[in-house]
Amino acid sequence: MSRAIVVVRTGTANLASVRAAFERQGHAVELTQDPQRVAEAERVVLPGVGAFGASMAELVDKGLVPALIERVRKNHSLLAICVGMQLLCRESSESPGVRGLGVVDGSIGRFGGQVRVPQLGWNDVSAAPDARFVQSGVAYFANSYRLPEASAGWTASTANHGGEFVAALERGNVLACQFHPELSGAWGAALLARWVEGS
Amino acid sequence: MLKTRIIPCLDCKDGRVVKGVRFQELRDAGSPAELAALYEKQGADEIVVLDISATTEGRNAALATVRAVRRELSIPLTVGGGVDSAEQAGVLLDAGADKVSVNSAAVKDPRIIEAIASRYGRQCAVIAIDAARKGEGWEVVTHSGKNRTGKDVIAWAREACERGAGEVLLTSFDRDGTRSGYDLELLKAVSDAVRVPIIASGGAANAAHLLEALRAGATDVLAASIFHDGDLTVADVKRYLADNGARVRL
Numbered sequence: 067m068s069r070a071i072v073v074v075r076t077g078t079a080n081l082a083s084v085r086a087a088f089e090r091q092g093h094a095v096e097l098t099q100d101p102q103r104v105a106e107a108e109r110v111v112l113p114g115v116g117a118f119g120a121s122m123a124e125l126v127d128k129g130l131v132p133a134l135i136e137r138v139r140k141n142h143s144l145l146a147i148c149v150g151m152q153l154l155c156r157e158s159s160e161s162p163g164v165r166g167l168g169v170v171d172g173s174i175g176r177f178g179g180q181v182r183v184p185q186l187g188w189n190d191v192s193a194a195p196d197a198r199f200v201q202s203g204v205a206y207f208a209n210s211y212r213l214p215e216a217s218a219g220w221t222a223s224t225a226n227h228g229g230e231f232v233a234a235l236e237r238g239n240v241l242a243c244q245f246h247p248e249l250s251g252a253w254g255a256a257l258l259a260r261w262v263e264g265s
Numbered sequence: 266m267l268k269t270r271i272i273p274c275l276d277c278k279d280g281r282v283v284k285g286v287r288f289q290e291l292r293d294a295g296s297p298a299e300l301a302a303l304y305e306k307q308g309a310d311e312i313v314v315l316d317i318s319a320t321t322e323g324r325n326a327a328l329a330t331v332r333a334v335r336r337e338l339s340i341p342l343t344v345g346g347g348v349d350s351a352e353q354a355g356v357l358l359d360a361g362a363d364k365v366s367v368n369s370a371a372v373k374d375p376r377i378i379e380a381i382a383s384r385y386g387r388q389c390a391v392i393a394i395d396a397a398r399k400g401e402g403w404e405v406v407t408h409s410g411k412n413r414t415g416k417d418v419i420a421w422a423r424e425a426c427e428r429g430a431g432e433v434l435l436t437s438f439d440r441d442g443t444r445s446g447y448d449l450e451l452l453k454a455v456s457d458a459v460r461v462p463i464i465a466s467g468g469a470a471n472a473a474h475l476l477e478a479l480r481a482g483a484t485d486v487l488a489a490s491i492f493h494d495g496d497l498t499v500a501d502v503k504r505y506l507a508d509n510g511a512r513v514r515l
Contacts, residue, residue, distance in 0.1 A: 082361035
């Protein structure tokens with residue numbers, strides 16, 4: 067069934083890929099920066115590409131912070147992607163001193179160890195046993211920073227790049243992915259479909 | 266664990282896929298969107314579109330190509346060829362690219378790398394380097410090899426990454442189109458010098474060549490003619506690599 071998907075226009079994101087992924091499934095996509103639309107829409111996507119600080123500054127500048135926090139608190143349907151997921155957290159070592167949305171009690175840090183950074187490519191995702199949206203599979207990642215461990219109150223699926231990190235968080239109708247479901251082939255498309263139909 | 270990407274490359278001119286032998290002697294190889302969709306179905310992990318058009322009309326066609334490929338593709342798309350400003354990178358990202366590669370313009374003014382990385386993130390900024398052997402090392406060449414820059418490839422790769430490049434697309438000018446295998450020493454030297462992913466390009470004729478590149482230090486491999494010619498599918502190559510111990514997405 068065709069649904070309306072409202073995508074937050076964050077300025078720096080790969081919006082065309084996100085839009086194309088939903089349109090391929092027959093959904094109508096609307097890009098917006100209007101806080102009221104973000105507060106009231108049935109389904110909202112918070113994409114993200116770029117630095118934590120710049121992305122957060124954009125949300126503050128457009129007055130989108132309260133609407134996004136409210137959506138998570140009220141369990142309204144939300145999909146946060148890549149830096150979008152990181153923005154839900156308290157802070158990131160990428161942009162010291164910048165406060166995130168803080169609805170996830172976690173702190174983002176850079177990949178450690180001997181691995182190449184950024185992580186650019188496909189990696190195994192191990193779904194949490196109680197995950198409703200995420201299933202185990204292979205997802206496309208493009209990130210230098212990550213949430214190192216699960217946060218209280220969230221169901222965390224994991225992946226490994228020089229150590230385990232959080233690949234996705236979910237709680238109720240809210241799904242946050244460090245990977246790019248819109249670029250993760252058939253597996254990612256199926257995940258998007260589960261979120262659209264199930265949230 | 267992270268997998269090795271197998272990346273078919275579509276060299277496009279005036280909106281059509283062409284195939285280059287030492288960047289010369291082009292022949293038509295089909296519609297970019299059709300080929301990209303075919304490769305995704307075969308298991309490609311990413312698609313690179315390099316625009317080699319020389320005219321404004323050709324460049325506009327390239328933008329339409331990016332849009333058409335994006336509509337089809339649910340895997341990452343990197344676009345490059347003649348990108349000479351962060352604004353132009355933005356136009357390509359808006360059209361549907363996920364990453365943008367810069368080559369000659371960055372050699373001319375390396376600040377373009379910082380401009381793209383700071384605006385769109387370093388995972389978006391690919392430095393494409395064409396390397397020609399010179400003495401004991403390699404020299405950066407641009408403009409299909411016509412311009413010898415005098416720049417050392419290793420030093421340039423380091424500088425580009427310090428300025429914000431998130432991966433290196435490393436093409437051996439000497440091997441490109443020769444079907445004699447990648448320049449393995451070049452791959453080893455650059456992968457030892459920087460800590461970002463290294464995509465090997467130039468010279469592949471069979472799956473064994475791809476495996477050699479990975480063993481030499483490349484994290485990912487790009488090829489064009491072996492796939493365009495239809496000798497091997499992406500799936501064939503991935504099966505061979507998996508059978509020989511490489512981590513690939515099957």
